[in-house]
Amino acid sequence: MKTRILILTISVILFATTVYSQKTEATRLLEEQNKQFIPEIFQITENVHFAVGYEVSNIAMIEGETGIIIIDAGMSPVRMETLRLKFREITDKPIKGIIITHGHGDHFGGVQAFLDEGSNPQVWGRSGALGNNVGFNIEENAGKSAGLTYQNNRGARQAGVILPDSIHINNGIAPRPNKQNTMFNRKKGQAEFEPTHFFSGERKQINIDGIKFDLVAASGETYDNMYVWMPDQKILFCGDTFYKSFPNLYTIRGSQYRDVKSWYESIDKMVAEEPVYLLPGHTRPVIGKEKVNEILSNYSAAIKFVFDKTIEGMNKGLTPDQLVEYVKLPEHLASLPYLTEYYGRVDWGVRSIFNGYLGWFDGNPVNLNKLAPKSEAEKMAIMVGGKDKLRANALKAFKDEDFQWAAQLSDYLLALNINDKEIINLKADALFEIAKTMVTATGRNYMNSYAIQLKEKVGE
Numbered sequence: 339m340k341t342r343i344l345i346l347t348i349s350v351i352l353f354a355t356t357v358y359s360q361k362t363e364a365t366r367l368l369e370e371q372n373k374q375f376i377p378e379i380f381q382i383t384e385n386v387h388f389a390v391g392y393e394v395s396n397i398a399m400i401e402g403e404t405g406i407i408i409i410d411a412g413m414s415p416v417r418m419e420t421l422r423l424k425f426r427e428i429t430d431k432p433i434k435g436i437i438i439t440h441g442h443g444d445h446f447g448g449v450q451a452f453l454d455e456g457s458n459p460q461v462w463g464r465s466g467a468l469g470n471n472v473g474f475n476i477e478e479n480a481g482k483s484a485g486l487t488y489q490n491n492r493g494a495r496q497a498g499v500i501l502p503d504s505i506h507i508n509n510g511i512a513p514r515p516n517k518q519n520t521m522f523n524r525k526k527g528q529a530e531f532e533p534t535h536f537f538s539g540e541r542k543q544i545n546i547d548g549i550k551f552d553l554v555a556a557s558g559e560t561y562d563n564m565y566v567w568m569p570d571q572k573i574l575f576c577g578d579t580f581y582k583s584f585p586n587l588y589t590i591r592g593s594q595y596r597d598v599k600s601w602y603e604s605i606d607k608m609v610a611e612e613p614v615y616l617l618p619g620h621t622r623p624v625i626g627k628e629k630v631n632e633i634l635s636n637y638s639a640a641i642k643f644v645f646d647k648t649i650e651g652m653n654k655g656l657t658p659d660q661l662v663e664y665v666k667l668p669e670h671l672a673s674l675p676y677l678t679e680y681y682g683r684v685d686w687g688v689r690s691i692f693n694g695y696l697g698w699f700d701g702n703p704v705n706l707n708k709l710a711p712k713s714e715a716e717k718m719a720i721m722v723g724g725k726d727k728l729r730a731n732a733l734k735a736f737k738d739e740d741f742q743w744a745a746q747l748s749d750y751l752l753a754l755n756i757n758d759k760e761i762i763n764l765k766a767d768a769l770f771e772i773a774k775t776m777v778t779a780t781g782r783n784y785m786n787s788y789a790i791q792l793k794e795k796v797g798e
C-alpha cells in the first residue's frame with residue numbers, strides 16, 4: 339500500500355514539474371521579442387546612424403558640417419560610454435547638439451557620457467505642462483512636488499530589477515538592463531538634468547551645425563514628448579509615441595493620466611509628414627514610405643479604437659470592470675506583431691481612460707460604501723463554512739491550476755491574518771504561475787518581483 343502511495347506521489351510531482359516547467363506561449367512570444375534588441379548600429383542615410391540594443395532606449399548620431407548631433411541619450415552613463423566609443427569609431431567630430439525626445443530617465447539618464455566630452459553642446463527638450471508642473475521631465479517632477487516616492491518601488495518591480503536571469507526575459511520594448519548600471523543608481527546630480535534650450539510651441543524649426551530639425555509637440559507617454567523630423571531626409575524620430583508593442587497607455591508603476599486622445603493625434607501628425615524612415619525610441623527602425631505609413635496608421639487606429647470604444651461604453655454607464663469586457667481590439671489590429679501587448683495592455687488602457695475622465699468612482703453606488711477588506715473576508719469565511727474551508731478552497735484552486743482564483747482567495751485569508759505564512763507562500767506561488775502566462779513584460783516582471791518579495795517576507 340505504502341509503495342503505491344509513494345509511486346502515486348512521485349508521479350504527481352513529476353507531472354506537476356512537467357506541467358509547470360513547460361514553456362508557455364506567452365514566454366515563447368516574449369522571448370521572440372528579444373530580436374528587437376540585438377545590438378546594431380544602423381546606417382540609415384549617409385550621415386545618420388541609429389544604435390539599437392546598446393541601451394534600454396535607442397540613440398541616434400547625426401553628422402553635421404563640423405560636428406555631430408545626438409538624439410536621446412540612453413539611461414546609464416556607464417552603458418552610454420560604451421556606445422559613445424562605438425560612435426567615435428565612426429567620427430571624432432565634436433558634439434554640437436543633443437535633442438531629448440521626452441523626459442523619461444531611459445532617454446536622458448546617460449547624457450553625462452556625452453557632456454563629459456566638454457564641447458558644450460546645446461541640449462534641447464520640450465517644455466510641457468502637467469498640472470502645476472511646467473517644463474521638462476514633468477512626470478517625475480509632478481511626483482516629486484507631491485512628495486510621492488512609492489512609484490519608484492513599483493517601477494523597480496515593473497522593470498524586474500531584483501529578478502534573477504532565469505525569469506527575467508526583457509521589459510517588453512527594451513532589453514533587460516544591466517543591474518549595476520540602471521537609472522536606479524544615477525550619478526549624483528543627474529536627476530536634476532535640465533536641457534539648455536526649450537521648445538514649447540506646436541512646431542519649431544532649429545538648425546544645428548547646418549542640419550534642419552523640426553521639433554513637433556507630440557504628447558503621448560508624456561506631456562513633454564516631441565518628435566524630431568528631418569524634412570530634408572524624411573527621417574522621423576518619434577521618441578516613445580511609437581514602438582513595436584501595444585502602447586503603454588497606462589503604466590502600472592503609476593503616473594498621472596496619459597492623454598490617450600493626444601497620443602493618436604500625435605501619430606496622425608507623424609503620418610502627415612510622410613516619413614520614409616521611422617526611428618522609434620525603442621525597438622528596431624521601420625524603413626520605407628508605404629510601410630511606415632501603414633504601421634503608423636494602424637497604430638493610431640488601434641489607440642483611437644480603444645479610446646472611442648471606451649468613451650462609448652462610459653456613455654452607456656459601464657463600469658471599468660464592464661468596460662474591459664466591452665472594449666476588445668479588433669482581430670485585424672490585435673494580430674499585428676507591432677500591436678502585441680508586450681509592454682502596454684488594452685484593458686489597462688481602458689481602465690486608465692475611465693479614470694482619467696471620471697476618476698475612481700465606477701458609478702456603482704455599492705462601491706461608495708465598500709466593506710473594508712477584513713470585514714468582507716470575515717463574511718466570506720462565514721459564508722463558505724469557516725476559515726479552514728476558505729483555506730482549503732484556496733489550496734484546491736492552486737492544485738486545480740486556477741491560479742488567479744487561488745491568489746484572490748489568498749487575499750481574503752491575508753486580510754484575516756497578514757502573517758499567514760502558508761498563504762503568503764501560496765499567493766507568491768500563484769503569482770509565479772500567472773506571470774508565466776503573461777506576455778506583457780511589465781505585468782509579468784511586477785508579478786514575479788512581488789512574489790519574490792513575499793517569499794523574502796516569510797524567509798524563503
Ligand SMILES: [Zn+2]
Pocket residue numbers: 395442444445578619620
Ligand atoms: Zn522610453
